[in-house]
Amino acid sequence: MLLQPSSKRTTCGTADEVSGLRMTRQRQEVYRVLLAQRDHPTANDVFMRVKDGLPNISLATVYNCLEALVAHNLVRQVNFEREPSRYCPNLEEHGHFHDQGTGVIHDVKFKPGITLADVLELPRGAVIQDVEINLRGQLRLA
Amino acid sequence: MLLQPSSKRTTCGTADEVSGLRMTRQRQEVYRVLLAQRDHPTANDVFMRVKDGLPNISLATVYNCLEALVAHNLVRQVNFEREPSRYCPNLEEHGHFHDQGTGVIHDVKFKPGITLADVLELPRGAVIQDVEINLRGQLRLA
DNA sequence: CCCGATAGCAAGAATTATTCTAAATTCATG
DNA sequence: CATGAATTTAGAATAATTCTTGCTATCGGG
Numbered sequence: 001m002l003l004q005p006s007s008k009r010t011t012c013g014t015a016d017e018v019s020g021l022r023m024t025r026q027r028q029e030v031y032r033v034l035l036a037q038r039d040h041p042t043a044n045d046v047f048m049r050v051k052d053g054l055p056n057i058s059l060a061t062v063y064n065c066l067e068a069l070v071a072h073n074l075v076r077q078v079n080f081e082r083e084p085s086r087y088c089p090n091l092e093e094h095g096h097f098h099d100q101g102t103g104v105i106h107d108v109k110f111k112p113g114i115t116l117a118d119v120l121e122l123p124r125g126a127v128i129q130d131v132e133i134n135l136r137g138q139l140r141l142a
Numbered sequence: 143m144l145l146q147p148s149s150k151r152t153t154c155g156t157a158d159e160v161s162g163l164r165m166t167r168q169r170q171e172v173y174r175v176l177l178a179q180r181d182h183p184t185a186n187d188v189f190m191r192v193k194d195g196l197p198n199i200s201l202a203t204v205y206n207c208l209e210a211l212v213a214h215n216l217v218r219q220v221n222f223e224r225e226p227s228r229y230c231p232n233l234e235e236h237g238h239f240h241d242q243g244t245g246v247i248h249d250v251k252f253k254p255g256i257t258l259a260d261v262l263e264l265p266r267g268a269v270i271q272d273v274e275i276n277l278r279g280q281l282r283l284a
Numbered sequence: 285c286c287c288g289a290t291a292g293c294a295a296g297a298a299t300t301a302t303t304c305t306a307a308a309t310t311c312a313t314g
Numbered sequence: 315c316a317t318g319a320a321t322t323t324a325g326a327a328t329a330a331t332t333c334t335t336g337c338t339a340t341c342g343g344g
Binding site: 168198201202203 | 291292293295301
């Protein structure tokens with residue numbers, strides 16, 4: 001899923017868009033950085049990485065870009081406790097395991113064929129829009 | 143030495159501890175407020191409620207009390223997105239469903255006999271200390 | 285009962301991730 | 315090219331939470 005400032009496919013008069021989002025240089029670079037190193041960086045981490053390619057970018061812009069990417073479902077925002085938000089380009093439904101020993105956050109997939117309703121006693125009539133599963137623990141390797 | 147219930151001081155008397163936590167007047171009141179209205183209040187909500195009984199309590203103390211209660215596993219801290227933390231005296235393992243329509247947070251129980259390992263592909267050797275499950279959605283009542 | 289030590293409290297200042305503001309720039313489109 | 319909308323930027327503002335400081339209450343030992 002490489003993003004490219006693709007050819008001018010101007011249906012209604014718009015230009016290079018991904019998921020209806022105009023792909024500016026800054027958004028491109030923020031997205032590229034997220035794909036390049038999938039270690040759940042914070043906004044500030046992203047800021048520092050993006051500065052290599054765009055030395056004049058501002059932190060506010062990084063926040064703007066991340067917000068735009070999240071709003072257009074290209075990136076997920078991951079909140080852990082009250083820590084700074086982290087960002088994740090893995091769009092599959094998944095949870096996160098935060099290893100307290102190393103600080104590393106691992107993606108955790110659902111077992112195949114499992115749905116939330118199999119697991120939880122949801123309120124009647126509940127329509128779920130978004131699921132967040134966060135685990136904290138240690139990796140005790142044998 | 144004979145001890146009579148001292149009528150002068152607080153009704154709670156001396157040095158009673160719960161889970162190794164000294165139960166001061168302030169901690170008692172914070173805890174009581176949480177038990178009385180289980181609507182997942184924020185620290186500030188708790189502050190306002192506690193002021194009825196303890197008009198001189200400070201917000202910092204409410205934070206301290208909540209922290210102490212959480213540390214001693216009498217209360218759970220619930221974090222939703224980047225919103226202010228909420229507090230919950232329900233100690234059963236459970237998740238939270240945040241109804242976007244009303245803003246109400248509902249506790250969500252696991253179905254009986256379900257364990258995390260049934261559902262998630264945990265990393266090998268992962269020892270889970272804490273689980274957080276947050277759902278966002280709407281209640282569409284038929 | 286007295287004393288020193290410790291824990292807890294209150295008030296306000298500090299911290300910090302994030303959002304907002306306003307001005308400048310870029311870009312799409314006519 | 316002109317125009318208006320979207321985007322970027324730098325810095326100020328916001329707000330939940332934490333920290334600091336000085337004070338008070340409580341505990342344990344003589």
